[in-house]
Structure formats: C-alpha cells, structure tokens
Amino acid sequence: MDEDSKPLLGSVPTGDYYTDSLDPKQRRPFHVEPRNIVGEDVQERVSAEAAVLSSRVHYYSRLTGSSDRLLAPPDHVIPSHEDIYIYSPLGTAFKVQGGDSPIKNPSIVTIFAIWNTMMGTSILSIPWGIKQAGFTLGIIIIVLMGLLTLYCCYRVLKSTKSIPYVDTSDWEFPDVCKYYFGGFGKWSSLVFSLVSLIGAMVVYWVLMSNFLFNTGKFIFNYVHNVNTSDAFGTNGTERVICPYPDVDPHGNSSTSLYSGSDNSTGLEFDHWWSKTNTIPFYLILLLLPLLNFRSASFFARFTFLGTISVIYLIFLVTYKAIQLGFHLEFHWFDSSMFFVPEFRTLFPQLSGVLTLAFFIHNCIITLMKNNKHQENNVRDLSLAYLLVGLTYLYVGVLIFAAFPSPPLSKECIEPNFLDNFPSSDILVFVARTFLLFQMTTVYPLLGYLVRVQLMGQIFGNHYPGFLHVFVLNVFVVGAGVLMARFYPNIGSIIRYSGALCGLALVFVLPSLIHMVSLKRRGELRWTSTLFHGFLILLGVANLLGQFFM
Amino acid sequence: MSSTAMKKKVLLMGKSGSGKTSMRSIIFANYIARDTRRLGATIDVEHSHVRFLGNLVLNLWDCGGQDTFMENYFTSQRDNIFRNVEVLIYVFDVESRELEKDMHYYQSCLEAILQNSPDAKIFCLVHKMDLVQEDQRDLIFKEREEDLKRLSRPLSCTCFRTSIWDETLYKAWSSIVYQLIPNVQQLECNLRNFAQIIEADEVLLFERATFLVISHYQCKEQRDAHRFEKISNIIKQFKLSCSKLAASFQSMEVRNSNFAAFIDVFTSNTYVMVIMSDPSIPSAATLINIRNARRHFEKLERVDGPKHSLHMRMR
Numbered sequence: 060m061d062e063d064s065k066p067l068l069g070s071v072p073t074g075d076y077y078t079d080s081l082d083p084k085q086r087r088p089f090h091v092e093p094r095n096i097v098g099e100d101v102q103e104r105v106s107a108e109a110a111v112l113s114s115r116v117h118y119y120s121r122l123t124g125s126s127d128r129l130l131a132p133p134d135h136v137i138p139s140h141e142d143i144y145i146y147s148p149l150g151t152a153f154k155v156q157g158g159d160s161p162i163k164n165p166s167i168v169t170i171f172a173i174w175n176t177m178m179g180t181s182i183l184s185i186p187w188g189i190k191q192a193g194f195t196l197g198i199i200i201i202v203l204m205g206l207l208t209l210y211c212c213y214r215v216l217k218s219t220k221s222i223p224y225v226d227t228s229d230w231e232f233p234d235v236c237k238y239y240f241g242g243f244g245k246w247s248s249l250v251f252s253l254v255s256l257i258g259a260m261v262v263y264w265v266l267m268s269n270f271l272f273n274t275g276k277f278i279f280n281y282v283h284n285v286n287t288s289d290a291f292g293t294n295g296t297e298r299v300i301c302p303y304p305d306v307d308p309h310g311n312s313s314t315s316l317y318s319g320s321d322n323s324t325g326l327e328f329d330h331w332w333s334k335t336n337t338i339p340f341y342l343i344l345l346l347l348p349l350l351n352f353r354s355a356s357f358f359a360r361f362t363f364l365g366t367i368s369v370i371y372l373i374f375l376v377t378y379k380a381i382q383l384g385f386h387l388e389f390h391w392f393d394s395s396m397f398f399v400p401e402f403r404t405l406f407p408q409l410s411g412v413l414t415l416a417f418f419i420h421n422c423i424i425t426l427m428k429n430n431k432h433q434e435n436n437v438r439d440l441s442l443a444y445l446l447v448g449l450t451y452l453y454v455g456v457l458i459f460a461a462f463p464s465p466p467l468s469k470e471c472i473e474p475n476f477l478d479n480f481p482s483s484d485i486l487v488f489v490a491r492t493f494l495l496f497q498m499t500t501v502y503p504l505l506g507y508l509v510r511v512q513l514m515g516q517i518f519g520n521h522y523p524g525f526l527h528v529f530v531l532n533v534f535v536v537g538a539g540v541l542m543a544r545f546y547p548n549i550g551s552i553i554r555y556s557g558a559l560c561g562l563a564l565v566f567v568l569p570s571l572i573h574m575v576s577l578k579r580r581g582e583l584r585w586t587s588t589l590f591h592g593f594l595i596l597l598g599v600a601n602l603l604g605q606f607f608m
Numbered sequence: 609m610s611s612t613a614m615k616k617k618v619l620l621m622g623k624s625g626s627g628k629t630s631m632r633s634i635i636f637a638n639y640i641a642r643d644t645r646r647l648g649a650t651i652d653v654e655h656s657h658v659r660f661l662g663n664l665v666l667n668l669w670d671c672g673g674q675d676t677f678m679e680n681y682f683t684s685q686r687d688n689i690f691r692n693v694e695v696l697i698y699v700f701d702v703e704s705r706e707l708e709k710d711m712h713y714y715q716s717c718l719e720a721i722l723q724n725s726p727d728a729k730i731f732c733l734v735h736k737m738d739l740v741q742e743d744q745r746d747l748i749f750k751e752r753e754e755d756l757k758r759l760s761r762p763l764s765c766t767c768f769r770t771s772i773w774d775e776t777l778y779k780a781w782s783s784i785v786y787q788l789i790p791n792v793q794q795l796e797c798n799l800r801n802f803a804q805i806i807e808a809d810e811v812l813l814f815e816r817a818t819f820l821v822i823s824h825y826q827c828k829e830q831r832d833a834h835r836f837e838k839i840s841n842i843i844k845q846f847k848l849s850c851s852k853l854a855a856s857f858q859s860m861e862v863r864n865s866n867f868a869a870f871i872d873v874f875t876s877n878t879y880v881m882v883i884m885s886d887p888s889i890p891s892a893a894t895l896i897n898i899r900n901a902r903r904h905f906e907k908l909e910r911v912d913g914p915k916h917s918l919h920m921r922m923r
Contacts, residue, residue: 111775111834118841119772121848122633123640130630130640136738136773 112136163431166439172426173419173443175362178369178450179259180266180498181416181557184550185455186462187474188413190399191550192406194387194459198452200409205448208417208561211594212444213437214569215420216427221576231424232564233512239572249516251563252421256509257535258556259415263498263505264539265547267342269475270495272334273482279328280483292481293466297382300481301471339543343536346502350532353522355507361500368493369450375490376454380461387460397464407604411554414561414601416451417444421564474550506535558602566598616692618660621669621717622699623710627735627772628668631699634772635781635818636666637844660817661788661877664694686720693725695788699733702740702748702769715759722763730765731784732756738771745769778837782820789815789822789877794908796823803827803882806897807889809867812836812881813874819843822878839881843871861891872898875905 112132119130164172189197218235219227225238233252236244279285292300331337349358391401419426427436458476462469473479477494480487510528511521522528542552570591577583622628633640660666669689698717704710714732721728734752737745749769756767766787768780786792795813803811803825810826819840832838847857859872867885872895874880880901884894 107832107834108774110832111837112773114834114838114841115773118845119634121639121845122637127640130634130772132773133738 164429165431166435169427169430170439170443170446173423173440174446174450175366176422176426177417177419177443177447178365179416180262180494180549181412181553182369182372182451182454183266183475183477184412184553185416185451186458186476187472187550188409188554189455189459190469190472191403192409193399193401193403194389195401196403196406197409197459198456200406201413201448201452201455204410204413205417205444207594207597208414208420208565209441209444211565211569212420212423212440214573216423216436216440218569218572218576219424221580232421232568235572236568239575244568245516247563248421248568249512251560252512253509254556255415255418255421255560255564256505256512257538258552258560260502260505260509260535261539261542261556262549262552263502264339264342264346264536265543265549265552266475267346267495267498267502268334268338268543268547269478270491270498271342272332272338273477273491274488274495275332275338276482277488279332286483293463297379298481298484299383299463299467299479301467302473302478304471335544335547339540343540345499347532347536349499349503350506350536351525351528352503352507355504358500358503358507361497364493364497364500368490368497371490371493372454373450375486376457378486380457383461383463385460386462386464388464397468399469405608407558407601407608408550408554410601411558411561411605412550413451413557414565415553415557417447418557418561418565420569474548474553506532509535554605558605562598562602566601567595570594616664616694618664618666618695618697619669619689619693620666620697620699622733622735623701623704623713626699626701626704628699630772631733631735631770631777632666632668634777635820636660637818637847639848661785661815664788687724690717690720690724693721693728695729695731695784696721697731697733697784699735700752702734702736702752711755711759714756718760718763726763729787730760730763731780732760732765732767733780734767734769736771737769737776738773775834775837778820778840781818782822782836785815785818785820786822791908792823795905796825798905798908799823800825802897802901806882806894807884807886808882808894809885810881810883812839814840814843814879814881816873816877816879819879863887863891868894870894870898874898874902878905 116132119132123130185201189201191197192200215232218232219230222235222238227234230238233245233248236248238244240247291304292298352358388395388398389401390398394400423440427433427440430436430439459469459472462472462479471479477487477491482488510531513531514523514527515521518527546552574583574588574591577587620628620632629640632638667689696717698714700710700714718730721730732753734749737749740748749767753767756765766783768776768783770777770780789795799811799813804827809828810824810830812824813822814820815822821836821840824836843857843860846860850857859870861871862869865887867883868887868889868891869884870880870882870891872880872882880898882894882898
C-alpha cells in the first residue's frame with residue numbers, strides 16, 4: 060500500500076518546471092490519456108488521430124524486436140509537432156515546442172528585440188529626470204531601478220513555469236494573473252496594462268504635436284528666411300535655449316522673462332501653427348483614420364525606424380556633447396544659481412519615469428518564447444536590460460553634463476531634451492522629423508494593442524464592430540488632444556502613468572504571484588516574504604512619491 | 609462433404625514485398641522474428657495453424673515476381689494451393705511500378721480460383737495508401753477499383769484501400785470478417801435484444817482470433833470513433849503477453865466507480881464485450897446473463913453452419 064502512495068515520478072526540480080523542453084530526463088514512458096468517459100466536459104488534449112496512432116504504435120512495437128524497424132512509423136505518418144504531446148502519469152499532457160520550428164531566434168536577436176521594444180520615448184526625458192533627482196543620485200537611481208525592474212521582469216518570466224498540471228505554453232502574464240487571482244487578477248492586470256499603453260499614447264500625441272510644430276516652424280522659417288531668436292539661450296553656433304526660464308524655482312535670475320508662448324511674434328502663421336492650440340487637432344486628421352485599421356501588421360513593418368531614431372539620437376547627443384563640452388559642478392546638497400544639488404528630494408520623479416522606461420513586463424514572455432536556447436533566457440534578459448540601462452545612462456549623463464550651465468541653469472533642462480534646441484537647429488530638426496515619422500507608425504500599433512486587450516476581454520472579439528472600435532479610438536485620441544492642449548508636460552505624464560502601471564505590473568503582481576506560488580508549494584520562507592513585501596512597498600512608495608514630491 | 613477433407617482456407621496473396629507479412633502479423637497478433645523474414649519468396653507450408661472464424665486456416669503466398677524456380681514450384685502446386693478456398697484476399701502495393709505485371713498475376717490467380725474454388729469470395733486490398741498524397745488518395749483508389757472490377761469478371765471482387773498507419777486496415781478486415789460470418793444479421797438483431805435486456809451501454813462482438821469487431825450495439829452516441837481499434841490493439845497486446853507465459857486469454861473484467869466492462873468468450877467464433885455504466889448492477893448478474901446468452905447464440909451459429917456462405921451485403 061505504501062508503494063501506491065509514492066509518486067510515480069521522481070521529484071521534479073522545484074521551480075524549474077520546463078514544460079517545453081525535450082530533455083530526456085523529463086520524458087516519461089507512460090501513456091495516460093486524460094479521459095472522463097462519463098462526464099460531459101471535454102478534456103481532450105490530443106486529436107483523435109494522434110491518440111489512435113499512439114495506440115497503434117504501442118501495439119506494433121510489441122510485434123517486432125526492439126531494434127527492428129519494420130513496423131516503425133515512417134516520418135510522414137508522425138503528427139506535426141503541434142500534435143505531439145509528452146504524457147505524464149498524472150494524466151496531463153504537455154505540448155512539445157518543435158525544436159526546428161522556424162521562429163527560433165538566436166540570443167542576439169532576442170536581446171535586440173527586447174532593447175528595441177523597451178527603447179521608447181522615455182529616453183527623451185532621462186536628462187530631465189537626472190536633473191530632478193540630482194546628478195549623482197540620478198545615476199544611482201538609474202542603476203537601482205534597472206536592477207529592480209530586471210528582477211521583477213525575471214519574476215514575470217518565471218511565473219508561467221511554476222504552474223503545475225497546466226499547459227502554459229501560450230500564456231501571457233495576464234493569464235498567469237487570472238490563474239492566481241481569478242477575475243480580479245485578470246481585470247487588474249488588464250487595467251494597469253491599459254494605463255501604460257494609453258499613457259504612452261498620450262505622450263506620443265504631445266510629442267508628435269511638438270515635433271510637427273517644430274518641423275513646420277523650421278520649414279516656414281527656412282522658406283521665408285525668418286530669423287527669430289525667440290527664446291532665451293546661449294549665443295554661438297551650437298545654440299541651447301531655455302524655453303521657460305521663469306519656471307526656475309530659485310527665481311532670482313535677472314534674465315528677461317518670456318511667456319514662453321509662441322504667439323509672441325503675432326504672425327499669422329504662429330496663430331494657425333501653434334504647438335498647443337491647433338496642431339493637436341491637425342493630428343486628428345492624420346492619426347484617427349490610421350487607428351481604425353483592422354490589422355496593424357502594416358505598421359509593424361516600420362519597427363526598424365525606432366532603432367534608427369535611437370541610434371541617431373545617440374549620435375546627436377555625442378555630437379552635441381563634443382561641441383558644447385562638459386559643464387559640471389558638484390554641489391552636494393545645496394543648490395546654486397546654475398547648478399542643482401547632487402541629491403534632491405524630487406528623485407521620485409526620476410524613478411517614476413524609469414518605471415515606464417524599463418517597462419516590458421506585459422510582453423516579455425512572448426518575446427522570450429522564441430529564444431532558441433531557452434536556458435539562456437535569464438542571461439539574455441539581463442544583457443538586454445544592461446544595454447538599455449547603458450543607453451539611458453549615456454544619453455542622460457551626456458546631455459546633463461553638456462548642458463551649458465554658466466549662461467543657463469541646469470533647471471532649464473526640459474522633459475523633452477530636444478526642446479532645449481531651437482527649431483532652427485538642423486541636426487535636431489532631422490531628429491524631430493525621424494521621431495515624428497517613427498511615432499506616426501508606432502501610434503497605430505499601440506492603438507491596436509489597446510483595442511485587442513480591451514475588446515478581447517470585454518467582447519471576446521478583437522474587432523466587435525466598427526462603431527465600438529471608433530468610439531474607443533475617439534476616447535484615446537481625445538485624451539491625447541486634451542493633454543497636448545492643456546498639460547503638455549511629458550515628464551509628468553510619463554512619471555504618473557509609469558508609477559501607476561508599474562505599481563501593479565512591475566512591483567505588486569510579480570512579487571505576489573511568486574509568494575503565492577511558493578506558499579502553495581510549501582516553500583515560502585520568511586526572508587522571501589520580507590524581500591518581496593519590501594518590493595511591494597517600494598512600488599507603493601514610488602506611486603505616492605509622484606504625488607507628494 | 610467429408611469432415612476429414614482439407615480445411616477451408618483464407619488465401620492472403622500478393623506480390624513479394626506488398627506488405628502481407630506485416631498485415632498478417634498486425635491482424636493476427638503474430639510476432640515477426642527478424643530471422644523469419646525471408647529474403648526470398650514465401651513458401652507457406654508452416655503457417656497453417658491460425659484458426660480464423662472457427663475452422664478457416666490462413667495461408668500466405670507470394671504471387672508473382674519470383675525467380676524461375678519459385679515460378680515453377682508455384683505453378684506445379686497451383687491446384688493444391690487454390691483448392692478449398694473460402695476467401696481470397698489479394699494485396700496490391702499502390703506504389704508498384706509494374707501495374708501490368710501485377711494485374712497479370714492477379715488474373716492468373718483468378719483463373720485458378722475459377723477452376724478450383726469458384727464459390728470463393730474475392731477481396732482486393734490496395735495497400736500502403738499512406739504513401740500517396742492525401743488529396744490524391746480517393747482518385748487513385750477509384751481508378752484501381754474500376755480496373756480490378758473490370759478484370760475480375762465473371763467473378764466479383766470487393767476492393768478496399770488500406771494502410772497499416774490509419775484505421776483503414778482495421779476497417780477493411782472488419783468488413784471482410786463481417787461478410788464471412790454466416791447469419792450475421794440475425795446475430796445483430798439478437799445482440800440488440802441482448803443488450804437491451806441486460807441494460808448495457810454498449811455490446812461488441814469480436815472475432816475470436818483477430819478481435820476484429822463483427823458487430824456492435826450502442827444505446828447512445830459514443831465520443832471516440834476509434835475505440836474498436838484501440839480495444840483490439842489493447843487485447844492483442846495482452847494476448848501477446850499471455851502467450852509469453854504459455855497462458856491463453858479467456859476473460860477480463862474492468863471496473864471502476866463509473867462503469868464496468870466484461871470481455872468473455874461467447875461463441876466458438878466470437879468474443880463479447882459488454883459495457884455497463886450502472887455500477888450498482890453486480891458483476892455476477894451480468895456474467896450470468898452473458899452465460900445464458902451464450903447458449904442461445906451458439907444455437908444460432910450452429911443452425912447455419914459455416915459451410916453456408918449466404919450472400920451478405922457489406923455494411
């Protein structure tokens with residue numbers, strides 16, 4: 060009787076429950092079809108043909124010697140790899156991921172795909188974020204946030220592996236949340252994922268208005284040979300401007316104040332081509348139709364533009380830094396007229412921005428699925444995060460350091476650092492045009508993701524009808540237009556949406572799920588509870604810090 | 609006819625390499641040892657002991673394609689081979705490149721049948737169909753069937769397409785056996801009554817040697833269309849294991865909280881499988897019912913002996 064209660068399998072290594080490896084140690088020689096012949100619910104995992112073929116192969120193998128190939132199934136009879144299952148005596152079947160499936164990518168491609176997906180427009184706000192936190196503290200926070208989000212991303216990646224008895228090969232993180240927390244988990248992960256997407260779309264609208272404005276202005280000025288020195292800034296060939304010098308909290312600068320509004324010259328053009336008043340509405344004509352496309356595969360082809368934009372930005376930043384030179388002074392806790400302290404209390408703003416900058420947790424499982432060597436997933440993820448962190452550090456530090464501080468205060472660094480260059484700067488004009496074009500192709504993709512997630516959950520259908528999709532698009536576009544009109548501060552939009560969606564999808568849900576799965580296996584130790592509880596607290600503090608600092 | 613006359617035969621014939629040995633092994637659960645697989649043609653003297661449908665004996669012969677020595681042996685033994693044949697099953701390899709030759713040998717076998725056993729039933733199996741592309745299978749089989757029917761006149765033949773890698777082999781042999789059982793429709797009618805009386809979910813009648821399903825009755829839709837073949841495979845594997853211990857399989861009962869299944873000897877040619885989904889009915893009751901039914905069915909089988917071949921339409 061004791062033998063009957065012992066498990067038929069040897070102990071499966073905890074936590075490393077690879078459901079889709081062809082590791083011979085995990086192949087079991089038993090065949091148990093999960094069948095309930097009396098109940099009505101269908102539990103079939105295997106097609107009928109595959110099941111009866113399995114029965115035949117079993118029988119035929121008894122008719123010949125073990126090395127005899129006479130009755131061995133020929134290749135054309137064996138089901139395709141989608142139909143092949145590894146059975147366990149516990150009655151469940153796991154699908155085999157075809158080893159020679161054409162969609163397996165080498166590590167370098169996976170790392171690049173992750174880097175490409177993570178590199179968003181947050182890169183434009185990193186110098187501002189460093190300014191808000193202080194130079195030294197800013198660098199420390201970038202490193203720490205990178206490590207933190209990397210650990211949480213690792214938790215997300217591993218969350219599907221610790222689910223026993225279920226085939227999780229095509230699950231994404233919301234499915235895992237639904238498994239652990241039921242409908243609440245599904246809906247909360249959906250809502251927070253939508254926050255990040257719609258937040259990104261709003262930022263895009265603001266930025267696109269900005270870039271379109273500057274591009275149009277550049278062309279207008281070039282064509283009409285207008286030479287406007289319309290803002291306070293440095294002199295010289297490499298001009299850096301301070302669009303809103305009165306924002307300086309230590310408002311003792313005696314420099315002349317500008318309202319920062321672009322209507323100051325009173326030209327007819329400036330009336331019709333205004334960054335906040337008219338362009339957000341012009342964009343509706345361009346982008347709302349694009350959002351209503353049924354399929355986004357056309358836009359997915361342009362992802363290479365994002366890579367080119369980032370590389371160009373890196374080049375631009377390097378060039379500007381070489382031209383402007385470094386202007387760094389270290390004041391540790393006190394601020395001076397032109398410099399900011401090294402440690403500031405506004406640092407949560409940087410951590411909020413970074414939460415969105417390092418955010419990939421809603422699609423990391425899908426991205427890693429196609430990695431050829433799954434055992435290298437953790438290493439590849441770490442390398443990708445390292446690359447992303449280095450890119451952000453490079454851009455942020457260089458812009459911050461090269462910002463010409465004697466005439467301008469470091470406080471002038473804008474949440475979109477391209478705003479610190481006049482619209483007549485050719486290199487920056489090229490950058491703006493690139494980014495404008497790239498964002499025009501990514502915006503419909505984001506809209507498609509919002510539609511798929513929202514419509515899929517509510518209606519069960521990605522395209523329930525033109526009217527539903529149109530109404531959704533109107534709401535999303537409306538949010539963007541309103542923000543661009545009344546509150547075009549992308550730094551704030553990024554940090555609030557980042558901290559909010561990061562609270563759930565980066566800090567709370569992965570840690571909670573890990574703790575729950577450990578508890579179910581009976582392996583939860585107090586150190587783990589302490590550590591993950593601390594992570595959750597950090598996430599909450601991150602969000603609260605946005606409001607109070 | 610004298611009872612000491614030669615037993616009636618089932619001839620399994622076809623070109624060398626057309627798959628007869630594998631087919632026989634699979635249908636009759638015979639182990640194929642590597643060294644018995646010959647490099648030359650089959651001389652089938654030793655395979656005379658497989659009892660099939662009571663008193664039929666299975667003979668395997670290679671037909672055509674041998675060297676001159678075999679050709680002569682075959683020709684000289686022709687009358688012996690083709691006398692007292694109840695059934696001729698001829699296997700064609702669908703991939704064969706020598707269609708003309710195959711047809712020629714087939715026709716010469718038919719001549720011999722016409723001379724020696726004109727009442728024999730003829731079945732043609734177009735085998736190894738898994739090697740043909742799926743969308744072309746129906747077309748190719750139709751062509752062959754027309755040719756074969758034409759060539760077989762005045763005898764009539766029934767054609768099947770088969771492959772050991774799908775359900776067609778089992779279904780073809782089940783159809784063949786169905787046509788060979790005397791009185792099969794009366795058996796089916798009685799089977800239905802039997803099932804309804806004992807309140808069974810499903811009752812199956814198997815041929816004894818091959819566990820091919822001859823007939824079945826089910827009281828409601830069952831989910832798995834391939835269950836007959838699967839049961840047959842499972843029992844044949846069990847029989848193989850039994851034979852290793854020099855034991856022979858007689859009966860089996862499988863029971864859990866949801867159902868009970870009984871497999872038992874039924875008549876001299878058949879096994880029965882009874883499936884009850886009411887677990888409250890005790891085994892003893894069902895076994896008594898089966899025993900009583902056995903007597904009744906034996907009487908049925910004895911009334912029209914196997915020597916009568918009634919013309920049965922294929923189901």
